Amino acid sequence: MKFSICILSAVAAVAYAAADSATQDQLYQTYSSPSFRMDSVDIQFRHQKNQDNPATCHRHPSQGLGKVVKTAKDYGLRVSARSGGYQSGYSSNMAVVDKKHEDFILLDLSKLNKVKVNPKTMTATAEPGATGLDLYTETIKYGLHFAGPHTARVTIGGFLLQGGMGIGSRLHGSGVDNVIGFDMITASGKTVFADARHNKDLFFAVRGGGQFFGVVTKFHLRLVPMVKKPSLVPKYDETSVKIDQIFAIFDRPQATQLLNFYGKFDPKAPKALENKVVFVVDPATNDKQYLFASVSALPFNSSTAVTKSQGKITEWYKTLPTNFATSDPTTYGGVIHGSDDSWADSDLSYYAEDVWFPVPLDPRLQKVLIKQWDKVPSALSSMALNTGTWDAPTRNALGYDRSYSLCIYSTWKRNGSAAWDAKNKAWLDETIKAIKPWTLGFYANELRPKKLNDKNYWRKCYEKDTYKTLRVTKNRWDPENIFKSL
Numbered sequence: 001m002k003f004s005i006c007i008l009s010a011v012a013a014v015a016y017a018a019a020d021s022a023t024q025d026q027l028y029q030t031y032s033s034p035s036f037r038m039d040s041v042d043i044q045f046r047h048q049k050n051q052d053n054p055a056t057c058h059r060h061p062s063q064g065l066g067k068v069v070k071t072a073k074d075y076g077l078r079v080s081a082r083s084g085g086y087q088s089g090y091s092s093n094m095a096v097v098d099k100k101h102e103d104f105i106l107l108d109l110s111k112l113n114k115v116k117v118n119p120k121t122m123t124a125t126a127e128p129g130a131t132g133l134d135l136y137t138e139t140i141k142y143g144l145h146f147a148g149p150h151t152a153r154v155t156i157g158g159f160l161l162q163g164g165m166g167i168g169s170r171l172h173g174s175g176v177d178n179v180i181g182f183d184m185i186t187a188s189g190k191t192v193f194a195d196a197r198h199n200k201d202l203f204f205a206v207r208g209g210g211q212f213f214g215v216v217t218k219f220h221l222r223l224v225p226m227v228k229k230p231s232l233v234p235k236y237d238e239t240s241v242k243i244d245q246i247f248a249i250f251d252r253p254q255a256t257q258l259l260n261f262y263g264k265f266d267p268k269a270p271k272a273l274e275n276k277v278v279f280v281v282d283p284a285t286n287d288k289q290y291l292f293a294s295v296s297a298l299p300f301n302s303s304t305a306v307t308k309s310q311g312k313i314t315e316w317y318k319t320l321p322t323n324f325a326t327s328d329p330t331t332y333g334g335v336i337h338g339s340d341d342s343w344a345d346s347d348l349s350y351y352a353e354d355v356w357f358p359v360p361l362d363p364r365l366q367k368v369l370i371k372q373w374d375k376v377p378s379a380l381s382s383m384a385l386n387t388g389t390w391d392a393p394t395r396n397a398l399g400y401d402r403s404y405s406l407c408i409y410s411t412w413k414r415n416g417s418a419a420w421d422a423k424n425k426a427w428l429d430e431t432i433k434a435i436k437p438w439t440l441g442f443y444a445n446e447l448r449p450k451k452l453n454d455k456n457y458w459r460k461c462y463e464k465d466t467y468k469t470l471r472v473t474k475n476r477w478d479p480e481n482i483f484k485s486l
Contacts (some may be wrong), residue, residue: 065107065215070189073482078104080484081215083112083128083157107215109157117142119232122223123180128157128216132166135221136336140241141234143227145332147172150384152336160219161210162444163398165386165405167335168297171271172224173393176207181220184213187478191217205473208397209444209462211484212470213477226332228299238333244296244306245335246313248325252288255370261316262292263361266387270305272298279373279383288373289323295335348380349412351425353432354443356388357404365438369406372431377423378412397470399463400440407443408432458486 072079113129119142126135133152139145147168149159159166164175172178181195184206194202206213226241250258258277266275278291294313296306314327357365373383388403410428414421432439444461459467467486474486 065217066185066189066191068105068107069185069187069215069482072105073187073189073480078482079107079215080104080211081107081109081128081157083109083155109215109217110155112217113155117144117223119144119230122225122230124221124223126156126219126221128155128219130156132156132159132336136238136332139223140226140236140238140332142232143225143230143236143241144223145226146221146223147175147178149175150338156219157216161206161208161216163208163396165388165443167295168224168274170274170387170390171297174389174396174398176396176398177389177392177394178222178224179207179219180222182206182216183218185215185217187214187480187482195220201469201473202477204395205397205470207394208399208466209470209486211444212474212486214483225299228302238336239331241332242300242329243332243335244298244300244310245330246292246294246310246317246325246327247330248292248317249323250290250292250320251323252290252374254320254322255288255290255373256366257320258290258292259361259366259370260363262385263363263366265309265313265316267360269294269309270303271390272296272303272306273309275387277385279369279376279385281376281379281381283379286379288376292317293338295330300329347413349414349421349424351410351428352408353428354405354407355432355435356400356440356443357406357435357438358440359402359404361385361404362438365435368434372427372434375427375430376410377420377427378410380411380413381409381424381427382411383408397462397466399466403440405443406435 069079110129112127113131113134115124115126115130115134115138117124117138122144124135124139124146131152132149132154135146135148135156136152145168147166148156149164149166160175160179166175169175181193183191183193184202185191192199192202194206196203202213206216210216227236262275262277269275273294274297275294278293280289280291281287282289294310296303298306310327317325369383384407386405386407388400388405389398390402392398392401408428408431410424412420412424441463442461444458462470471486
């Protein structure tokens, strides 16, 4: 198969200087070869000064991603990669934080999407473009699971490179706690392997800070049982595996009571329980609502502690008016597709930020969150309060253990009104400012563009010692800074 090379340009002869065109031609000649075969990857030549121009696309064979990286480096071009779903536009556009090298090569890896499971060793390999659904569909055949994204549409590359808070993270650790190795193309154009014994500095840094060091082409993953007796041959699917859960929808008057209960219950609940509160809006009435979900990350009915704790939730929610509530088990499919609807419409605008909060949940913060949610302009927006990694089982760049993550998504459909766009952006900016006193740090894979040259932003995404370690690792593996800047 061949690479598809899309050159983003206007009418090239008019819009770009001769030097730009020459550079493009030199790149084609250098990495074109009819003999090389591999899975398709979109290679885009991005002109930051002409982002609104239409694209012209050409198909060329290629000598491989390593050659592309090496060639870009030789011509003074920087390189960024995205895998699809969870990799934001900002993460793939480096000029937002850099004055120089505005033109760069963007590698779209969404077509690198193979997943291979080894049920005997309970491991898997996944390419960066594989979605959560691709991974879940293959692993659950054997009764196995990976602590992957809450939304099955999200791709593994973007999810894991920033750490990955996923389904079962409270018990099994974050996504990167369950990465046992990876293959990466570095700035030299060569592919290296990193794990706990080989290239240990990369293994630490990429798991949580992956966008700064190279292009990961394959992840090696540790899987965990989702049934009592995993199988060595395909035996299960997403509907046959049952999961203990509690799910309830509360209207605005119960918001304070819900967050009070959550703040007291969650820190003491069994690690097998993944508890979250999702702030939503009823699109029919525009009423503010709060979804409370508690899902077991252990095999169905395998833990008396889980059953007892979920019984306490049921006993509690029956004392309050609820819009809807159930204590019936769900299926594995119900868990992995739980957040899909909010991402299903392709005609949406996102302006988002994720932050970390300390445990326990401060009552003053609870009030601020409710106040800000009352102001949300779009019924398509949401916030999700998730238990973060507790007592992380491995040492990696993600950090902020024993914390909550708050995902804030300002989501709306554009209607041609600049004021409507501005209102949705302003709400998120105001919310970030309001919760600043409790914010430990930012989740690095955000959808909110940063100010030009705000290089201090990345310091806010990592713990102090971790950031220092990342800088040392960056200087070793990418001294010429062809990937994103720290």
